[in-house]
Amino acid sequence: MTSDFASTGLDDCSREVTSAIRAVAHQRISLSPEIIDRMVERFCEYGLAQPSVAAPPLEELTKREREVLALIGEGMLIDEIAENLYIGVSTVRTHLHRIRRKLDLKDRSQLVAYAYPTGLVSVRQVASAVPLSFGRR
Structure with missing residues (x-):
């Protein structure tokens, strides 16, 4: 159960980081x-x-x-x-x-x-x- 929570948290975090990197790469602001x-x-x-x-x-x-x-x-x-x-x-x-x-x-x-x-x-x-x-x- 802990591993499910940890992997879900990492997936969400990874998506946010990826989204922020893409935004900055396109000269946009990520909030x-x-x-x-x-x-x-x-x-x-x-x-x-x-x-x-x-x-x-x-x-x-x-x-x-x-x-x-x-x-x-x-x-x-x-x-x-x-x-x-x-x-x-x-x-x-x-x-x-x-x-x-x-x-x-x-x-x-x-x-x-x-x-x-x-x-x-x-x-x-x-x-x-x-x-x-x-x-x-």
């Missing part, structure tokens, strides 16, 4: 769920800075693009989004590319930051979906 949790905490504590120029409205996005953006905001990885929406990983990447282009956003952290004030994701949703760790940071 772990823990970092996204910290960002959410900071946003809740200090609020978001108001952009000097109005952000493009969500109406520019398709329903599926809004779903993908919401899942990114919840901290899901590309593989997890693909599995959750029953679509391919390359399709998720295509949606993310189109979302960034339409909203003029550069990376995953900007997507996450955009998802919260639009109401696509709420702190309550993320808190109920992701267990919070109370250990030292």
